[in-house]
Amino acid sequence: MSITVPYVPSPPEVVEKMLEIAKVTPDDVVYDLGCGDGRLLITAIKKFGARKAVGYEIRKDLYEDLIRKIEREGLSSRIIVYNEDLLNADLSEATVVTLFLTTSANEKIKPKLEAELKPGARIVSHEFTFKDWVPQKVETLSWHKIYLYVFPDCSNCRKR
């Protein structure tokens, strides 16, 4: 049941577009599940003024580099990173979840999103869709696709 996805960073313009279409504001708590070098977390805080950003990263080397970067940039009070499997994440305070995984990984995490996210939470996925969910928005940036899903009502998402 575990998720294995290699490290491929989202290009900076994709990172910005993901946070832009999620309409991230200072009220938001942004989770990046499989956060790599932390670019989504850092951009969410520095450019979009998110209240807090939380990342899960399974690779210890990426996690350790990111912790050093967060300390260097003085962001330790606003960014929390766990060197843990993203399936262990507690998503109850997330208002925005960003993902760049795979279609099968999205299916594995879907029940967790449905169980833990609050109504109104936004999910932004770089490149990969969720089967049976209808995105509210699809953005194309050169050859990249970004999908925005909003949770006005999870059961609606399941029915459509």
Ligand SMILES: C[S@@+](CC[C@H](N)C(=O)[O-])C[C@H]1O[C@@H](n2cnc3c(N)ncnc32)[C@H](O)[C@@H]1O
């Ligand atoms: C395609 S990269 C995306 C990185 C970043 N989110 C971005 O968009 O630039 C996927 C990341 O997920 C991490 N990852 C893969 N499986 C994971 C798991 N089960 N739990 C936590 N992180 C995982 C990988 O190590 C990698 O850094």
